[in-house]
Amino acid sequence: AQKITQTQPxxxxxxKEAVTLDCTYDTSDPSYxxxxxxxxxxxxxxxxxxxxxxxQQNATEGRYSLNFQKARKSANLVISASQLGDSAMYFCAxxxxxxxxxxxxxGTGTRLTIIP
Amino acid sequence: GAGVSQSPSNKVTEKGKDVELRxxxxxxxxxxxxxxxxxxxxxxxxxxxxxxxxxxxxxxxSDRFSAERTGGSVSTLTIQRTQQEDSAVYLCASSPWARAxxxxxxxxxxxxxxxx
Numbered sequence: 001a002q003k004i005t006q007t008q009p010x011x012x013x014x015x016k017e018a019v020t021l022d023c024t025y026d027t028s029d030p031s032y033x034x035x036x037x038x039x040x041x042x043x044x045x046x047x048x049x050x051x052x053x054x055x056q057q058n059a060t061e062g063r064y065s066l067n068f069q070k071a072r073k074s075a076n077l078v079i080s081a082s083q084l085g086d087s088a089m090y091f092c093a094x095x096x097x098x099x100x101x102x103x104x105x106x107g108t109g110t111r112l113t114i115i116p
Numbered sequence: 117g118a119g120v121s122q123s124p125s126n127k128v129t130e131k132g133k134d135v136e137l138r139x140x141x142x143x144x145x146x147x148x149x150x151x152x153x154x155x156x157x158x159x160x161x162x163x164x165x166x167x168x169x170x171x172x173x174x175x176x177x178s179d180r181f182s183a184e185r186t187g188g189s190v191s192t193l194t195i196q197r198t199q200q201e202d203s204a205v206y207l208c209a210s211s212p213w214a215r216a217x218x219x220x221x222x223x224x225x226x227x228x229x230x231x232x
Contacts, residue, residue: 035220043205045223091158103172104149104209104221108158 004092004107012113013082021077021110023092033095034075040088051075087114120224122208128230129198137193137227141210148191149209150183198231
């Protein structure tokens, strides 16, 4: 079974609109962390936002917010007021395990294209 | 340097040759990951180090792949008898320590390996 599932291989969104990128996860570890990374065409991996499994509130970082629904094992990324520079691949990732034996697993990604 | 450094940035090698890829993590970062990313694909986990130990080698695709880390710092990924299917971008990431207290991993810019 997939640990991280991103069901949207590609999305096209009009500039200035909000966009939601889906991510569901599967783990039996009570303590885990969820990450979103952006990978532009240059190839670098840019850390966007983090949500801990015990965090009570949804994480926010500027225009990025994470819609964390623990019971549904969902961690969707919301980008408000999209910009042309948001066009990139977006990866959801999960860290689980204990110190000295952790694992960071990535989803297959969603390619987001912002249309002017 | 301030970031994760990987060398070489590009490597073209003939099928059957051995290659060594180097990762120099951020100073003080104890956790180090290697991933492989084929063209247009997600990140495939290869190996994780905590200090000099590699508790999880499950992602190495075959016994032609090996990795080591010395002094809790530099790591080398070695691919013996390279095959064309080994062509990919090899990414390294590091973090200061494990568990949910840390908010992200820093990635290097990768080594693009082409086997001809």
